[in-house]
Amino acid sequence: MSEPLTRLAHHLVRPALGARGRAVDATAGNGHDTAFLAERLGAAGTVLAIDVQQAALARTRQRLREAGLEARVALAQADHRQLGRLTTPAWRGSVDAVMLNLGYLPGSDRSVTTTPEQTRAALDAAGELLRPGGVLSVLAYRGHTGGTEEARAVAAWMARTAQGGAEWRERAAASERGPVLHVLRHPAGPRTAAAKADREEEVPWPS
Numbered sequence: 001m002s003e004p005l006t007r008l009a010h011h012l013v014r015p016a017l018g019a020r021g022r023a024v025d026a027t028a029g030n031g032h033d034t035a036f037l038a039e040r041l042g043a044a045g046t047v048l049a050i051d052v053q054q055a056a057l058a059r060t061r062q063r064l065r066e067a068g069l070e071a072r073v074a075l076a077q078a079d080h081r082q083l084g085r086l087t088t089p090a091w092r093g094s095v096d097a098v099m100l101n102l103g104y105l106p107g108s109d110r111s112v113t114t115t116p117e118q119t120r121a122a123l124d125a126a127g128e129l130l131r132p133g134g135v136l137s138v139l140a141y142r143g144h145t146g147g148t149e150e151a152r153a154v155a156a157w158m159a160r161t162a163q164g165g166a167e168w169r170e171r172a173a174a175s176e177r178g179p180v181l182h183v184l185r186h187p188a189g190p191r192t193a194a195a196k197a198d199r200e201e202e203v204p205w206p207s
């Protein structure tokens with residue numbers, strides 16, 4: 001996993017996360033992103049964390065327990081293509097951020113990995129959940145089998161979605177087989193004063 005790009009993802013997602021907000025980690029893995037989202041949303045926030053692997057959810061649960069964040073997170077062992085079905089209608093258009101960190105669970109079975117087809121479907125579902133101004137972050141790895149194809153599929157999805165007016169940023173590692181981070185922000189709609197007060201000012205993209 002690329003440390004700098006995972007940190008950059010958090011940096012760019014953070015301003016979208018308000019107290020009492022909602023967020024989704026669609027690839028819970030070791031729980032780093034889930035814990036980040038839960039910590040940032042505060043005690044009244046809710047995170048849905050999804051992973052196909054029981055082992056990943058166990059690691060995520062352990063991390064949350066140690067950080068005292070378990071009560072803010074609903075864990076679901078499921079395929080992230082089911083994201084729409086795992087959320088109630090109230091979540092449509094109301095979610096601050098969705099994060100995906102693709103590939104396989106580090107230190108585990110590498111044959112259980114995200115795929116372009118599943119990822120595209122998960123991105124479509126994530127797009128339905130985001131609120132105006134909400135942020136979608138996807139970290140794609142090109143070093144493993146199928147990774148380059150998946151990274152291309154994500155870039156194509158981002159480019160298509162950005163044509164609808166969303167703001168899209170991409171940062172690739174220097175090496176051709178290194179990871180690529182995509183962050184997409186939905187166009188901001190009118191916000192209430194309370195919602196504005198809850199959120200930090202937007203951060204500029206670091207140079």
Ligand SMILES: C[S@@+](CC[C@H](N)C(=O)[O-])C[C@H]1O[C@@H](n2cnc3c(N)ncnc32)[C@H](O)[C@@H]1O
Nearest residue numbers: 027029030031032033051052079080101105114
């Ligand atoms: C690179 S890891 C995620 C790391 C994690 N975000 C963290 O902070 O530690 C990728 C995860 O995606 C999960 N995964 C693979 N296919 C999936 C699918 N279709 N739906 C949900 N999770 C999936 C794997 O089981 C693995 O745990």
